[in-house]
Amino acid sequence: MPRVPGGSNPMKSFHLVAALLWTLATVAQAADGAIHRYLYLATPDGAQAESASGNGLLVFDIDDGFKFVRRIANKGENFSAGLRGLTGCLATHSLYYSATARRLGRFDLETEQVVWERQYSGGCDRSSVTLDGSKVFAPTGWWESSDNGGFVVIDGATGAELRRIKVGTGAHNSILSLDGKRLYLGTTTRLTIFDPTDERVIKSIPDVGEYGVFPYTIDHRQRYAFVCLGKHVGFDVVDLAEGKAIHRVLAGDAPIAHRTHGAALTPDESELWISDQDGKKLFIFDATHMPPTPKGSVELSVGGHGWVNFSLDGKFAWCHTPDVFDAHTKKQVATLRDENGKRVGSSKLIEVHMQNQKVVRMSSEFGLGRK
Numbered sequence: 001m002p003r004v005p006g007g008s009n010p011m012k013s014f015h016l017v018a019a020l021l022w023t024l025a026t027v028a029q030a031a032d033g034a035i036h037r038y039l040y041l042a043t044p045d046g047a048q049a050e051s052a053s054g055n056g057l058l059v060f061d062i063d064d065g066f067k068f069v070r071r072i073a074n075k076g077e078n079f080s081a082g083l084r085g086l087t088g089c090l091a092t093h094s095l096y097y098s099a100t101a102r103r104l105g106r107f108d109l110e111t112e113q114v115v116w117e118r119q120y121s122g123g124c125d126r127s128s129v130t131l132d133g134s135k136v137f138a139p140t141g142w143w144e145s146s147d148n149g150g151f152v153v154i155d156g157a158t159g160a161e162l163r164r165i166k167v168g169t170g171a172h173n174s175i176l177s178l179d180g181k182r183l184y185l186g187t188t189t190r191l192t193i194f195d196p197t198d199e200r201v202i203k204s205i206p207d208v209g210e211y212g213v214f215p216y217t218i219d220h221r222q223r224y225a226f227v228c229l230g231k232h233v234g235f236d237v238v239d240l241a242e243g244k245a246i247h248r249v250l251a252g253d254a255p256i257a258h259r260t261h262g263a264a265l266t267p268d269e270s271e272l273w274i275s276d277q278d279g280k281k282l283f284i285f286d287a288t289h290m291p292p293t294p295k296g297s298v299e300l301s302v303g304g305h306g307w308v309n310f311s312l313d314g315k316f317a318w319c320h321t322p323d324v325f326d327a328h329t330k331k332q333v334a335t336l337r338d339e340n341g342k343r344v345g346s347s348k349l350i351e352v353h354m355q356n357q358k359v360v361r362m363s364s365e366f367g368l369g370r371k
Contacts, residue, residue, distance in 0.1 A: 046082025264367020
């Protein structure tokens with residue numbers, strides 16, 4: 001853009017005005033004492049090119065029809081490599097972002113500064129953080145085909161690598177239970193349960209997920225895990241006490257022969273939604289029955305990596321596409337768009353509640369039961 005007479009730069013002036021307006025809006029929100037709910041979306045998603053929107057964190061206002069609020073430019077190096085995971089910790093009011101390039105960083109949501117970012121000896125995939133923020137457990141990645149795969153344990157305060165925990169090939173998705181007492185890790189057709197305090201293995205459950213390493217979710221009481229299948233659209237129901245898969249459920253009128261990548265329980269645990277990203281659908285099951293029974297599906301506007309999750313109040317469902325649904329009516333109610341109106345999607349999303357410029361609540365990147 002050409003400079004106007006006098007040497008002023010209109011583009012720079014535009015950004016200064018935008019920053020001032022955002023500051024004024026933030027001050028006004030802080031003064032009202034209300035809780036404001038936002039959806040943070042990390043882009044680009046390292047597993048899908050569809051619906052990307054440059055680098056950074058995009059913020060959407062959940063209470064204003066998922067209207068685009070602003071972009072937080074990436075201040076570290078990870079995002080350019082593509083994001084592999086995004087997890088949060090309320091105690092440190094931080095998001096922890098990981099990428100294929102064996103890098104992981106901590107971003108403080110209140111100061112909007114990168115606290116640390118480092119490269120590690122393995123990983124990093126969808127990680128977990130202890131409730132107090134003292135340790136980060138980074139899976140070494142689905143691409144790690146040796147038996148050295150498992151966790152990289154990281155000091156939450158400094159980002160220093162502490163040790164490796166060997167589990168097996170393809171360490172991919174990890175979940176910390178809502179009470180912080182159990183840590184789950186998915187490797188190749190195996191689900192391993194740890195005590196995150198002393199890092200000992202409590203249980204190792206083989207022969208789940210059919211093939212490969214795919215997402216899963218757990219109910220609040222940690223009775224069951226619902227593990228995505230690797231060759232069909234469907235899931236295994238794993239009895240966590242018995243340590244074995246007890247049901248295999250397929251979606252559709254006939255078996256759909258491609259993988260499932262995304263499973264989420266509604267917060268009240270009445271429904272289980274799974275992703276059929278190739279078929280551009282989310283299948284819905286009644287989770288009040290065991291095994292869960294088919295209940296319907298919703299159509300997606302585009303394909304992609306696959307994911308699904310819910311707002312903490314259970315009202316909305318979002319996934320790897322730009323589509324947002326009313327979780328009760330199953331109707332699309334919003335489309336995520338960036339500052340230029342471009343439709344944007346990612347499987348790395350976190351709900352954050354702010355009050356007086358402080359983080360007061362955060363969701364998980366997994367759709368965990370909260371009943």
